Amino acid sequence: MNRPSTVRYQYPKALSEIPLPIAQAGVLIDINSGFRTSRPVFDHEKCVGCMSCYAVCPEGTIYRGESGLQVDYDFCKGCGICAKECRFKAISMVPEEGENE
């Protein structure tokens, strides 16, 4: 996975600290998982690594990990397109329990 990491942003406290309205590209402040009601979970037995799920993820949260494809749950919004489009039924959507982590 190759994407920006989340930073702790220092908000301006004085006139001299207020930036011009042009910003460094790729700055993440918080995570997006609050959208999610269910999460995709891979069945690595069934997954053949065709990468179809990766291609159709609007968020870019599926990545190649040490034990096959992984999901970045900090940013997955749980839309379920990956599960629906998987021809090998290797992804299942599991309801979130209570608060997101």
Added chain:
Amino acid sequence: MAENKKMTLNNLPEEELFFGHKACPGCGGSLTLRLVMKVLGPNTFVVVPANCMSAVSFYYPAMNFGCNALASAFPCTAATMSGIEAAARAKKLEDYTVVGFAGDGGTADIGLQALSGAIDRNDRIIYICYDNEAYMNTGVQESGLTPFGAKTTTSPAGKVQHGKLTHKKNLFDIITAHGIPYAATASVGYPQDLINKVAKAKACQGTSFLHIMAPCPTGWSVPIDSTVSVAKEAVECGLWYLAEYENGEYKLNKDPKEFTPVGDYIRKQGRFKHLNEDEIREIERQRDATWVRIHEKW
């Protein structure tokens, strides 16, 4: 050159250039952006006018584009790109791409004049219209690319008026009528086809234009996991087509022998729920007329 190696779903670069944004779950627009940026890579200058994509990715202090990106005024995605491109030429920059992502309204309505001007100048820019068939950012209002019969907040399913009264503008023909070097239609339902076309646009020496069908689950009233499948169905039932225009020649990338029933596609979507059989037949009639014209002209 990396471009010479064909990009497939298996070898897409790992770098995410549009990430952590606040788009709705299952957003067809952000899927379009992500896929296109995979092909174009980090040496890209992006222009996004006032639309969902800029609203979810330029909100201080979070910045969700990993490459250079400019949130421009609504009517002039193309003109802003032209300015960037002219400056890049003046500065003798090499190995860069200028791309713009405007929605259906931002392209076929308010942005059409600036787009026409850019094609006329043949500036080396890639213009991408991600089409979700209404002004979604402002809460689903009718645009020139909203299809016949679709319900929006400004073309409601009322007692005397049943959704949009006119057909979807033929944007692809408007663009090709300029004699543009490269234009294509695509769909998030067909990622490999989309990727191939972006690669062609990237190699194009003049203006290129991609019209990409990008469903909006919120505006279409479909489940959030069906963005890709409903996009596929649009092609299968003949209401969308995958085509290219290159060196003055049209080419169909997919020419279905027979179409799946329009009704099946229509009835899955809340925005068409109010349509009666006559109105669905009218949509079918329009579809058939389009395909007769495609087969005759192309």
Added chain:
Amino acid sequence: MLDIRWYGRGGQGAFTAARLLGRAASVYEGKYAMAYPSFGPERRGAPVWSFTRIDDRKVIDRAQPEKCDCLIVLDETLVTEKVNEVLKPESVVIMNTVKPEKYGFIQNRLVTLDATGMALQFLGRPITNVAMLGALLGVTDIVTLDHADQVVKDNFPTKLYEKNSALLKAAYASVRGGSEE
């Protein structure tokens, strides 16, 4: 300070003459000048006033002067008794006409020449502005003939310059009675 007014129709080059005179006075003779047309959409055939103002100090007043010291008429069909309104008692009128007797209503000094005939002779076209510039210098010595010739040279390509230069000098001579040439 001198106010020169040019009266012609769009396309006859009255403003070019106004500008050439201003240029000769300022760029070549160390004076100051201002030149402008009656402003508006550019239309062939429409009546056009043009103005040249020349002074020894910088010209800064842009208000259109009510009266002029010299009135130069390129197109006599524009002339009515109203022209008297823009003339001072000592103003001189220089007119392109072969029928000076028609203009008895002009009380000021009137100098006439057949600029159209001369332009046809030298240019093969009835473009009279350079001829009228020559006539103005023949009457007033506002700038030297040499400097006027220089700005004509700056303004036209070589071949056209040669023809216009000859026209300038011939018109100059015609109002001087040929004696100075």
Added chain:
Amino acid sequence: MSKKEFMSGDEAFAFGVKLAKPEVIAAYPITPQTIVVERLSDYVADGDLDSQYIHVESEHSAIMAALGSSAMGARTFTATSSQGLLYMAEGLPYVSGSRFPVVMMNANRATAVPWSIYNDHNDSMMFLNSGWIQVYVEDAQEALDMAIQAFRLAEDPRVMTPVMVNLDGFVLTHTYELVEIPDQELVDRFLPPYQTEHKMSLDAPKSVCIGVGPEYHMEFRYRQHHDFDHFPDVIREIDSEYREKFGRGYGVLSEQYRCEDAEAVLMTVGSITGSVREVVDDLRAEGIRVGVMKLRYLRPFPTEDILSLPESVKAIGVLDKNLSYGYEGTVYTNVNSALSRGNRRIPTKDYICGLGGRNISKENIRQIYLELLNPAAIQEGEKVSFVNLHLDQEVDKNG
């Protein structure tokens, strides 16, 4: 070596732009700005100016292409007038808010309806709140000089704000005058190539034209506002360096002419100043103590300069070539605000003039001065009047 040429205001400005070597030009033609874009097109077509000229299809695209170009760190120029400026409206705060140093020439022209191609200031006055620096020039020489100074000012790291240089349509843009053309090498030394980190680049990618919500939006505006505090000093510095190098300077935000010991002062904007200077000279020759204050910049506004007028001044008149309908001329509003800030109580009167190209004669100006010499009447009388109105005033009053 500098040389002298007989040029119109448009031509002089275009030549100044050529000397400033913009890398990108995006403009759309409109009367009376057209000659500027025609000349620049000639320079580019002949290879005399190495610049990318973008043939945009509208003014809206012109300003937004200029935004894109300036966002790349390229020196960028655009030009327009009247309806074109109004069509650019959306783009103006995009450029100024992003702090991109675009330079624009605006040929001041009336705004429709009733439409007219002739001069007044109703177009640019609408955009005093756009975040652009606004300067108004008096003659063709100042036009050329300010074309060069404007880029230096806009691109100064302490400024980084777009500059709109205003030329009165026709009376200045289409009037030929003697203009001294500076030497290119000297201009190059005064105005080196634009260098900035405030741009998109492949080495340091940026997000440009960002959105800021209610939590921090005001803070960004607060900074933009206070950055203007430094502009007068920068303008002074640039103008004195220009005077050193080229032998001509224009003062800072304003210029006072014979205001010392003056009893009445008339405020002017733009090319009308020349005629007013002559009237001042005439009246002074008659022993009448009057002066003229030429407001060069309206943003930043010359508040301090106005407050520095001598104590002898008993009345101030404002020549306003614009009108905020139903109220008063906008320059008048600003002048009164300046006086109020300094707690100076001087009777003032607004003279609405020159709308849609109406002639303003020296006699008109003379009458204004004579009126101002009676401060008590100014104090008591109507505050807004119209100059050279083609109506029978008596009938109007009785009717």
